[in-house]
Amino acid sequence: MSVVDPSRQAGALYWPVQLRRNVGVRGLFAVVMAFLVAYGFLFPGLLTASGFAKFTQSWFPLALVAMAQAILMLTGGISLAIGAMVSLGAVIAATTMTGPLGVAGGAAAVTLTGVGIGAATGFIVVKLRLPAIVVTLAGSFIIGGAALLILPRPGGAIPEWLSDLLAGNTPAAFVLLVLIVLLWKLYLATPLGLSLYAAGENPVGAYRSGVPVDGARIAAYAISGLLCTGAGLFVAAQTGSGDPVIGTAFTLNSIAAAVLGGIGFLGGQGTMRGALAGSLLLSLMISVMFFLGFTPVAQYVAQGLIIIGAVAIPQFRKVQQ
Amino acid sequence: MTAWKETVGGRRALTILRSRPFLTVAIVAGVWIAASFTSRGFGSYGHLRYLVELAAVIGLVAAGQTFVVIAGGIDLSVAAIVTVSAVSLPLLSWQADPTGLTAVLAVLALTTTIGLVNGLGVALLRVHPMIMTLAMATFLQGLLIIIAGGSAVTAENPLVRWLGNARPAGIPAGVLLWVAVSVIVLAAMHATSFGARLFAMGANPLAATLSGVPVASTTLAVYGISGFTSGLAGVLVLGMNGQGYVGIGDPYLLASIAAVVLGGTSILGGLGTYAGTIPGAILLVTITALITVVNASPGWRSILFGSLILGLLLLSGREQARR
Numbered sequence: 001m002s003v004v005d006p007s008r009q010a011g012a013l014y015w016p017v018q019l020r021r022n023v024g025v026r027g028l029f030a031v032v033m034a035f036l037v038a039y040g041f042l043f044p045g046l047l048t049a050s051g052f053a054k055f056t057q058s059w060f061p062l063a064l065v066a067m068a069q070a071i072l073m074l075t076g077g078i079s080l081a082i083g084a085m086v087s088l089g090a091v092i093a094a095t096t097m098t099g100p101l102g103v104a105g106g107a108a109a110v111t112l113t114g115v116g117i118g119a120a121t122g123f124i125v126v127k128l129r130l131p132a133i134v135v136t137l138a139g140s141f142i143i144g145g146a147a148l149l150i151l152p153r154p155g156g157a158i159p160e161w162l163s164d165l166l167a168g169n170t171p172a173a174f175v176l177l178v179l180i181v182l183l184w185k186l187y188l189a190t191p192l193g194l195s196l197y198a199a200g201e202n203p204v205g206a207y208r209s210g211v212p213v214d215g216a217r218i219a220a221y222a223i224s225g226l227l228c229t230g231a232g233l234f235v236a237a238q239t240g241s242g243d244p245v246i247g248t249a250f251t252l253n254s255i256a257a258a259v260l261g262g263i264g265f266l267g268g269q270g271t272m273r274g275a276l277a278g279s280l281l282l283s284l285m286i287s288v289m290f291f292l293g294f295t296p297v298a299q300y301v302a303q304g305l306i307i308i309g310a311v312a313i314p315q316f317r318k319v320q321q
Numbered sequence: 322m323t324a325w326k327e328t329v330g331g332r333r334a335l336t337i338l339r340s341r342p343f344l345t346v347a348i349v350a351g352v353w354i355a356a357s358f359t360s361r362g363f364g365s366y367g368h369l370r371y372l373v374e375l376a377a378v379i380g381l382v383a384a385g386q387t388f389v390v391i392a393g394g395i396d397l398s399v400a401a402i403v404t405v406s407a408v409s410l411p412l413l414s415w416q417a418d419p420t421g422l423t424a425v426l427a428v429l430a431l432t433t434t435i436g437l438v439n440g441l442g443v444a445l446l447r448v449h450p451m452i453m454t455l456a457m458a459t460f461l462q463g464l465l466i467i468i469a470g471g472s473a474v475t476a477e478n479p480l481v482r483w484l485g486n487a488r489p490a491g492i493p494a495g496v497l498l499w500v501a502v503s504v505i506v507l508a509a510m511h512a513t514s515f516g517a518r519l520f521a522m523g524a525n526p527l528a529a530t531l532s533g534v535p536v537a538s539t540t541l542a543v544y545g546i547s548g549f550t551s552g553l554a555g556v557l558v559l560g561m562n563g564q565g566y567v568g569i570g571d572p573y574l575l576a577s578i579a580a581v582v583l584g585g586t587s588i589l590g591g592l593g594t595y596a597g598t599i600p601g602a603i604l605l606v607t608i609t610a611l612i613t614v615v616n617a618s619p620g621w622r623s624i625l626f627g628s629l630i631l632g633l634l635l636l637s638g639r640e641q642a643r644r
Contacts, residue, residue: 078451130634131588133395137575138630145623152620252455265449300463304456308448 025262025274032277035284043291050169057166057238059283060173061086061231065250066257066279067184067272068227072132073258075200075220076267077125081136082228082254084143086247089114089232091147094156094242103162110229117143118225122218140251147244156242166237173234180227184272192219201268256307257282341585342597348636349604356607360614370493372606374561377499380602381554382573383580384506385436385547387598390581391510392543393523393590394450398439399551399577401461402432403570406555408465410481411474411565421478429552435461436548440541465567473566476559485560495557502550506595519543523590576605579630604633 022029045051065082072079079085089110097106121139125132166172187193195216198206207213231250236242261278263270285306289299357364382399389396406428413424435457442453476482487494510516518539521529530536554573559565578588584601586593612625 124631128635130631131582134578134582134588134634135631137578138627138634141575141623141627142631143627145620145625145627148620148623149618152618252459255452255455259449259452265451297463297466300459301467302463304458304460304463307456307459308442308446308453 021271022273025271025277028260028262028274028277028281032281032284035281035288039284039288042288049171053169053171053173055287056171056174056177058287059280060177061235061238061250062253062257062283063177063276063279064180064227064231064234065254066261066275066282067180068224068231069254070258070261070263070270070272070275071196071220071227072224073200073263073265074196074268074270075217076203077132077217077220078255078265079121079136079221079224080133080251081121081140081143082224083247083249083251084140084147085114085117085225085228086232086235086250087147087244088117088143088150088247089229090236090246091151091156091232091242091244092229093233093236094158095150097159097162098157103159107233110233111226114226114229115222116225118228119218119222121225122221125221126214126217144244151242151244154241154243154246156236158237158240160240163237163240166234181272181276187223192216196220197268199267203267253279253282256303260307340597342594342600344636345584345597345600345604348633349600349607352604352607352611356611360611363610363614370496372610373603374493374495376602376606377493377495378554378558378561379573379576379580379605380499380599381502381550381557382577383598383602384502384595385543385550386577386581387506387584387586387593387595388510388519388543388546389450390578390586390588391523391590391593392519392540393526394443394540394543395578395588396436396439396454396544396547397451397574398435398454398458398461399547400570400572400574401458401465402435402548402551403555403558403573404465404565404567405435405461405570406432406552407559407562407565407569408469408474408567410478410556410559411476412469419479421480424478425480425556428556429549432552432555433545433549436551437541437545439548440544443544444537444540462567469567473564475564481556481560482563483560484557485562495561498553498557502553503595503599510595515539515542520591523592525591576602580605583630583633605630608633 040046043051046055065086068082068085069079092110092113093106096109097103099106101109117139121135124130125135164170188196192212192215195206195211195213198209198211199213199216203213228247228250232247235246239246257279258270258275259265259278260281261270261274261276263275263278285303286299289302294302353364353369362368382403386396386399409431410424410428413427418424439450439454439457442448442457443450446453448456484494484498489497510519518529518534521532521534522536522539526536551570551573555565555570558569562569580598580601581593582588582601583604584593584595584597584599586597608626608629612622612629615622615625617625
């Protein structure tokens with residue numbers, strides 16, 4: 001620590017940089033806050049401990065898959081296998097945790113599967129140069145098939161204490177989310193994390209500057225896989241059992257949340273806080289529609305309209321300026 | 322030995338032999354020959370005709386998809402549009418018209434309009450194609466359940482029935498329709514200025530705009546075409562099935578994209594041809610038929626399907642190295 005100046009300078013720059021990165025998502029934050037306040041007024045239960053716990057639990061899996069999609073989109077990739085990965089995580093958790101492996105073994109199996117499949121997908125996309133959208137579309141069939149093999153019909157079980165811990169009257173989901181965000185911050189400070197934006201924004205330039213582009217992209221796929229199977233584990237704990245198709249809706253919702261949060265399709269554009277806010281907004285909309293008595297069908301219609309509107313209006317204003 | 326390669330004809334023959342559409346045709350031929358030796362009845366005329374008939378539906382959906390992908394977009398709403406077409410046609414069949422043509426035209430107009438709305442969103446509102454068409458698919462899915470409910474609807478339309486069941490000169494009407502559409506699509510893609518604009522736009526949208534390509538109207542057109550051909554596929558699948566139900570179009574999303582990519586069209590746009598998509602569609606149907614022969618559980622079937630597509634992609638779908 002003989003050279004103090006650079007680190008102090010970096011420290012002094014940290015908050016101004018973070019503030020600047022908020023610029024793009026300030027409008028979104030305002031909308032989310034307005035929605036939260038309105039939601040709090042409509043359903044005062046939000047402010048009680050159990051209401052808060054339930055609300056964060058309904059948001060948590062969506063937040064995880066939004067992060068999983070966002071990290072890929074930041075590197076210029078995309079995954080259409082998010083839903084299948086969530087299902088696979090759920091069935092692995094539901095079949096292993098009450099078996100001889102126990103909760104720790106089951107959690108390890110879920111983790112290894114997520115990282116392994118994610119890294120394999122990343123390897124195929126990056127090293128074999130196949131388009132991500134087609135690989136993950138084909139992958140969704142393979143992964144979904146594997147989930148069907150492990151558990152052909154809904155069943156399995158999650159130990160009751162684990163369900164109570166994760167999805168009972170505890171703020172465990174919120175604590176976990178804070179932890180994951182902190183880990184993300186730490187990851188961004190590692191060499192691979194630093195390469196993430198560069199690899200997405202300008203892969204050729206980054207490669208020529210010595211950035212480990214391929215490594216950063218494969219690592220992103222691995223992390224994304226881990227987040228998805230983790231979300232699956234949580235969903236299984238929520239429902240107390242496994243279901244081989246429970247994750248299907250998460251594919252569209254993860255893309256919608258990331259795009260609502262300002263993540264661009266071309267890579268390197270957007271911030272993780274934006275994706276999280278986007279997932280919170282989507283989760284709020286789904287809960288509000290549910291409480292207002294919309295049928296699931298009407299929810300589809302409204303969701304389609306809202307997503308187009310939310311993405312189109314800012315673009316439209318940009319064009320007009 | 323190398324002398325023939327130097328002649329004009331020889332060079333042209335080499336180009337064809339090395340092209341991706343030809344590679345896909347070769348794979349199809351190889352799979353068909355191998356399968357007819359190992360599986361009894363696979364190589365019979367009736368079975369192969371049935372495969373091509375099934376491929377016609379995928380081929381129609383993939384026709385529009387090829388246009389969209391070459392122009393640099395993607396259409397994830399094709400499955401929903403096929404369903405819209407197959408479900409709304411029986412509801413529209415008026416008794417006044419004995420041929421049923423008006424109902425078919427009305428449905429095609431409807432699906433083309435849906436495609437045009439996609440195009441409007443992409444071209445004017447600047448929504449990313451993936452979001453626009455996924456949201457459109459979500460929207461249509463909800464709307465369909467509201468309109469049709471969960472029950473299947475039977476088609477009474479004579480034209481639709483003819484399309485699904487008739488065999489003029491021993492060839493299924495659906496295959497004839499596919500051939501006609503293929504000729505028009507190939508001509509539009511490779512012999513008109515519209516086709517040239519398409520490739521320019523997909524290769525580099527900015528350069529195309531600066532060179533005077535009307536990007537907005539071309540985008541509108543490709544999504545409109547995609548809506549039209551998906552609607553046509555819906556009419557055909559309704560005729561072959563006899564009944565339309567919500568979810569009838571679901572298999573055609575992956576199938577259309579896979580057919581396009583297996584045929585050597587770059588998913589990034591600007592490169593490709595419908596001539597590759599045609600064998601791509603037949604290849605997909607062949608794979609599905611082979612998996613059915615294996616008689617595996619749904620899980621294994623799904624794994625096999627995904628793995629085979631992934632394996633075939635390695636043969637024909639790789640992008641160029643970036644550096």
